[in-house]
Amino acid sequence: MRHAYITGTGSGIGRAVAVRLLEEGWKVTGLSRSAGPVHERYTHITIDLSDEAAVMHFVFPPLPDATRIVLVNNAGMLGHIAHTAQADAAQQATLFRLNVTTPVLLTGAFLRAYQAMPVPQVILNVSSGAGKNPVDGWGAYCASKAALDMHTRVVDTELRMSGKAHIRIFAVAPGVVDTPMQAHIRQSSPEQFSRVEEFKNWHHEGILLSPEETALKYSLVLNHPELFEQPVFAAKEIQTDQVHRFNTPIHQ
Template sequence: MKVAYITGASSGIGKATALLLLSSNNYKVVGISRTKTITHANYTHVNFDLSKPENLIDFKFKHYENCNSYILINNAGIIEPIAHIGNQNNQDIANLYNVNLVSPSILTNKFINEFADKKLPIKIINISSGAGKRAVDGWSTYCASKSGLDLYTETLNTEIALKKQHHIKVYSIAPGVVKTKMQQSIRETKKNDFNSVQKFKDYYNNDELYSPEYVAIKLKLVIDNPELFKNVVFSVRDF
């Protein structure tokens, strides 16, 4: 049996991934978010607001009997504030970095500390974004957080290689443009705050968004076949 910890398992990509893993019967899923939307015998919910990472200090990853592999998917993410620098709400800036970068760093630190010495296969997947690779007006904090997540993951991979911890695999994966609540809030943005908003409305109107279920299948492919994935930072579009 494998145990997957998934942040943001209540919606979108996280929920689709949790449900896909649960459907295969050899996974237990622990979802970490503010709301619970999954009911399943092998699902455990941890109610947590990741915008308050100081509360994570007491959080402990649980060991499960008969578990032969642990997975952490840092998926929870927010895109607000969408506004040009100078017009952003300052609390929103702090919340975004806390959810998208600070909490994933603390959870990863705790996860490695808890499981790395067990010699069981361990995987960490950080859900990044194409916006971590290029500047997008109105998305400065989001771009910076996802860029940070990519480099954080690469640094972790460097440390794992140095220590020859071949049982640990880490990835930072951009999911593409996916039909979730996050895309809905992007489409609702004013042009003054985000110049390319029409492009995202067009993606939606032309039915060009991936479904969360499609992204979940891709993520499971990575989890189940790490030998096929040599890169650390890549996109769902690449395979």
């Protein structure tokens, strides 16, 4: 059985990845505050992932029937959009716990639980272009995604040094995806975020990616990590024909 742990299955990309993997026949455990998809192979754990103590208490259980195990660190927040002097300090602290501390802690716990098992394992961090390029009004968010990228690169280096070729880690930026996070961005003012009109136009023109097509690309990484050499990249680098050539057929 292929097992997936996905954070943030309540909406958006995380929910779409959960649905896609369930369609492919995986067993999925979702972690978020609101409920995930309803399916016989889906288990939901209700948890506030910005609560460090709750995250530290989470235990990855033994999976004796596993043929592949993956962790998708997807849950994230953009928080209060504002230039730094006006930013909400409490939300910035919560954002760092959710976007950085939690994936770092879960990655360590996942490796401790499963690294001795000789089955393919993938940790997929949902990164962002905002971790590579500065965006005004998104200071804490940009910094959190840059931190996630660097942690990914460090773990990738460690796995290669220790010869654990059966475990791969990636940070993959999805692009601009039509989710509640994008709706939140469009509600900001030009004073909070200078490019808000551009984001509204993209939405108006219907050029945002769907969570479902993003999930297809993430599924390819989870099923075929051997196709990807670099630990940090963007989903737009995955060609659509590559997705269709390699993607696992839907079982049910």
